[in-house]
């Protein structure tokens with residue numbers, strides 16, 4: 001009984017002390033962790049927007065394969081392909097664009113203003129593309145225009 005009486009008060013006092021200090025330790029640790037999470041979140045937000053897909057960014061010198069072909073593949077090829085060549089125009093490959101059998105060239109290297117491809121996507125001609133679809137974003141239009149202006153290279 002003496003042993004038990006001796007242990008219980010000692011044990012409970014130690015227990016309380018431990019709980020309090022553990023609580024303080026967790027409190028400060030969690031506080032620091034919470035603050036650093038806030039800082040990390042703040043930094044992420046402060047560093048600007050999330051990266052855009054490459055073809056959605058405004059590019060100085062777009063590459064046909066990396067930047068232009070993906071735009072055509074996404075927005076044009078479902079109609080302008082070998083099986084279903086609307087306006088006798090296949091926009092699948094570089095060669096199919098440059099060697100279109102149409103009388104009017106689709107792309108005049110160096111001259112976006114003479115290129116039907118640029119006119120239709122900029123909605124500058126009667127025919128507007130994508131056909132009955134939403135106009136491409138300004139950056140995508142600008143990238144295609146820049147690619148034509150810089151010589152419409154097969155790069």
Ligand code: HEC
Nearest residue numbers: 075076079086087089106116117120121127129130131133
């Ligand atoms: C939903 C089907 C569809 C989609 C998507 C589409 N086109 Fe067309 N396109 C057509 C049809 C149909 C014609 C023929 C329309 C006409 O002559 O009025 C045409 C004609 C054209 C012409 C020839 C215009 C002329 O005056 O002769 C060009 C250039 C063209 N499309 C480019 C594009 C480009 C670039 C895209 C993607 C940004 C695109 N098209 C997306 C259906 C489509």
